[in-house]
Amino acid sequence: MDIFCDILVAGGGIAGIAAAVKAAREGADTVLIEKNSFPGGIAIHAMHRYICGLYNSDSDAPVNTLNGGIAEEICLMLKGLAPKTKAIRMGKVYVFPFATEDLLKVLRNLSDNQIGLTIFYESKLDSVITEQGSIKTASAKKLNEQLVIYPRSVIDCSGDGAVIRLSGAAYELSPANERQLAGFCFKIKGIVNPSGIFPVSVPYYIFRAVTEKKLPANLKFSKYYPGNIDDEGFCIINLPFENNFENIQEAGKHAVIVHQILADSLVSFKDSFIDKFSDAIVEREGLRMTGQYILTKKDVLSARKFHDGVVKNAWPIELWNQDKGPTYQYIKAGDFYEIPLRCLKSVNIKNLYGAGRCISVSSEALGSTRVMGTCISIGEQAGLAAVNSLSGNTL
Ligand SMILES: Cc1cc2nc3c(=O)[nH]c(=O)nc-3n(C[C@H](O)[C@H](O)[C@H](O)COP(=O)(O)OP(=O)(O)OC[C@H]3O[C@@H](n4cnc5c(N)ncnc54)[C@H](O)[C@@H]3O)c2cc1C
Structure with a gap:
């Protein structure tokens, strides 16, 4: 089947759902390809209990999320299903508790009936054709059917950078023995x-x-x-x-x-x-796209703001070292850093964006950017940027 669309979103984890919903709400004809039969990716596979990265690191109980938008919307929908839920303190930061089945319902409610969004579950993207530095087509298998997608812009939300690898986009990957522990x-x-x-x-x-x-x-x-x-x-x-x-x-x-x-x-x-x-072993650290800027540990810990900052985050750098176990490096209480839009845009493939845990950050900065709350907002901003790029409004 040949499919022509404005935006192709690869992967329907927490970032992919946010990216696809935002792009469709902005009026783009959007297609989402997900290899599982359900949305949510790692968060569902690994039975997560808390959304991290939603709030700043104040000592007072938070009232609002740092980024608003779809992250706030998801929390309100979760609260609708479990009205007693409130943010709870974990160490020096706050997290939002949820039950796996509620998150599944919320992600389906957000995306299933979204006008302008077509979702193909049980479809694995397995090849990409790039010409003159732009992605022309991407193919996926859905059971015995071959889907050939002709997108104007692509957002890789596959977690492990499926499109980034297949398109020849630049990326970094730490050696296996230095990568964070999987779970x-x-x-x-x-x-x-x-x-x-x-x-x-x-x-x-x-x-x-x-x-x-x-x-x-x-x-x-x-x-x-x-x-x-x-x-x-x-x-x-x-x-x-x-x-x-x-x-x-x-x-x-x-x-x-x-x-x-x-x-x-x-x-x-x-x-x-x-x-x-859980039905999968899940990775904390995988491939990281090389974007127009690479966010560093120093940017995170100095609470750096950028002229093109699109996502705020105050989650500490949480590293799961193979020998030492977990360590946490915190941002100054009450403050946050920003993720610039340039981290979401491939340095060498013109119509490719990354979102979620495969954006352009150093291995250490990833210890802070990879949490769910942040990935939702990154997805939303990638969706918006990809739509803006269609009308020539690029970086
Ligand atoms: C052990 C562990 C514990 C964690 N605990 C927490 C926690 O408590 N709270 C928190 O906020 N964060 C936690 N995190 C981090 C967080 O869960 C993830 O980083 C975040 O959910 C990533 O979202 P994502 O959408 O970027 O990627 P993913 O969730 O990986 O989603 C990617 C999606 O793409 C799909 N996909 C991949 N390849 C293809 C392909 N070729 N074709 C089609 N589809 C494809 C996958 O099936 C998947 O659905 C934890 C992570 C780990 C590993």
């Missing part, structure tokens, strides 16, 4: 608390204390989060990049080891069981 999540049920107080929390230092001596290095950095229902909780274990990402059974075995240690060491987990494994 794998599982859901635990049957948790009790003899004192009757819920939710049962397992602070990171306790988690480390019980797992420290018994586990290989990467599993020591696992984290536990209580669930929405009293007897449930979620655990994210970490895997070094050398682990075969396709080998989900191997990840499952690691998860069973971590759960067994919890059950043996903490009375609340004695009779608990693993209810669900």
